[in-house]
Amino acid sequence: MGSFSENIWKQLKNKTTGELVAALLKDGFELADKVRTERIYRHPDGRKVSIHYHESSETYGAKLLKALLKATEWSEEDMRRLKLIK
Secondary structure, three states, X not given: OOOOOHHHHHHHOOOEHHHHHHHHHHOOOEEEEEEOOEEEEEOOOOOEEEEEOOOOOOEXXXXXXXXXXXXXXXXXXXXXXXXXXX
16 A cells, blocks of 8 residues: 555554644644634645544544645654654
8 A cells, every 4th residue: 555564554544633633733734724624734844734624533544544644745754753653
């Protein structure tokens, strides 16, 4: 699945919306806008991420996770630093 190993995907698929948002904030993203259930986070370097936020306990499917990782441009090292994976 994508350029990451199966082990990484197993760890990521169990992350909740709240955990993903916490990682965004820790990485310097800031909440820029709210539109219904969508929250837009922007990074000072120009990256933009859209999070569909229904409940903080919701997890993401593979398609949404891939889109999130593409938008954040996080590497495996970044995800370890942000405590998303071990």
